[in-house]
Amino acid sequence: MKKVLLYIVSLLILGACSDEIPGYHQSLRAKRVILAYLVANNNLDNYIMKNVQWMYQSLSTAQDTCTLVVYYKPYSSNKYLETAEILEFQTDGYGKINGQEVLTGSSLTTENVIAQAKHHQARLGIATDPNIMKENLRMMQDIAPAESYGLIFGSHASGWFPFLNALSRSFGQDGDENNTIDIPRLATTLEQSFPSGNLEFTLFDACMMGTAEVFYELRNATRYCVASAMETPALGFPYDRFFIDLYKDVIDYSKICSETIQFNKENNSWGTYAAVDCTAMGEVAQAIQSELLSHQSELQTLDYTQVQQYGYGQYKYFSFDVVDFISQLNGGVVPANVQNSMDKAVIAKDCLDGEEYPLMTLRIDPERFCGMGMYFPGRNISYTWDRYYQSSIAWYNAAGWDKIQP
Known part of the structure; x- marks a missing residue:
């Protein structure tokens, strides 16, 4: 009788796993998962690689199960990745990531972080092509099902501009300068990639995305958006200072802005950052x-x-x-x-005084930064x-x- 019961239970378990996507493991549905879509096939590759290490460093402090899934398109000289991959990091809340002891001290290197990731084959192609982007975002969500998602975009960008020449990109640069995606297509891509409307926030680690044009375009794609109104330093956001907070039910967006401003100040850079409720842009x-x-x-x-x-x-x-x-x-x-409308839309902001921290001849007056x-x-x-x-x-x-x- 026991053998019969064991046989039946085995069949049920196999049936429950039969819908798994080949090459993936099905995770338990999390409350929130952070996704990072990093188009680094350009001269920012070294900086963006370091950003992944900072994300890992903050993630390693988690006292609960948290998952980070990274799409990474590397530059040809990247030492750790040869082609686009999806990297998965999952904490257990007890000091391990992907079943291994968290990396600390001298062991916390980019090389070791990438080695500890679970590697999944990404959909190959131009990372800023809407179809390629949608397929990779779908695979990332399949790897880590969640009630809600946060999405970090990292690459070159130039806000609402279309591709005009080598220095105007809208969002992203995958090798050739014209391999970019304009903001209307990006908004549509995100709406189609998150049809349940569960994209809680989008953070642009990219230049000049903090405009009304971008926020309004994204009003049906994401609830909140974190971005800079001006060009951003190549070092990117200091994820080691706030990344773990992105998993909280209520995110402290003021902390993200202030920590980034403090980081830029320490590095003698410049900066403006804001978090905007895109649903208030109407x-x-x-x-x-x-x-x-x-x-x-x-x-x-x-x-x-x-x-x-x-x-x-x-x-x-x-x-x-x-x-x-x-x-x-x-x-x-x-x-x-x-x-009144701006008070509803802009939920957090911070900037450096441009007289002390200018971007060349561009100076920002904190009293006039909305x-x-x-x-x-x-x-x-x-x-x-x-x-x-x-x-x-x-x-x-x-x-x-x-x-x-x-």
Whole structure:
């Protein structure tokens, strides 16, 4: 009788495992899993590799089961990976990752971190191709099922810009400079990759993503977004200081911003960072539209060179501080509808004083940093930018720029 029962139980166990995807193991459904999509097939590879080590370092302090899944597309000179792979790290809450003692001290090296990962074959191809991105994000979720996800993007970027030349990329650079993905396609890709709407946050470890154009485009893809309005230092975010906090039910986004600013300060860099509730961007758009339509004559004469802006070099005037822009339209006053909508959207922010920590000639005034920027179309800043902005960026119509008389 016991043999019969054992046989039946064995059949049930085999049946329960029959839906496993080959090459994967099915994890228990976690409350939250952090995914990192790192397009490092460029000159940031060494820095992004170090970022993975910092993530591991913070993850190793977990007192519960936590999972990190990393898609990594390496540069040709990478010593540890030859091709795109998906790396899995799972803590047990008792000092082990992937069943091995956590790496500490002199053992905590990038080489050892990559060696300790569970390696899965990624879908090969251009990492910024929407189909390749969707397939890899799907595989990452299959590896680590969860109620909610946080997603870190790491690579080169240039905000809402389309690909125009070697220095304008929207998001990502996979080898060739034109292997990038524009923000509308990125938003659609994320919506399709997380059809349950369970992408809790997206953190952009990339330049110039902290604009109203990006946040509004992502409003149906992710709840929160962490990004910088300006170019970011190559060192990236100090994940060793806050990464483990990303698994908490309520994330302290102020800590992420402040720790990153402190890290940049220690490294004599620059920086602006903000966390934005993308679902509140509709209300922001309505408030901005009301102000733009009420001040059409002032728009024609506004000296935009006096507005706090976030671009340097060829990016100069790509993005102006939203609140400072509206304030100057109103003679230095911020209307209540704008302030209220921004208070709902920008849930955390921090920056370095640009007088002490400038990016070359670009200086940020902390008193005029609201957390996000936006472009000023129709003033001949760039005909190419204007044409793309009008045809492709949803914020253009949402904020009422399409209604402004030339």
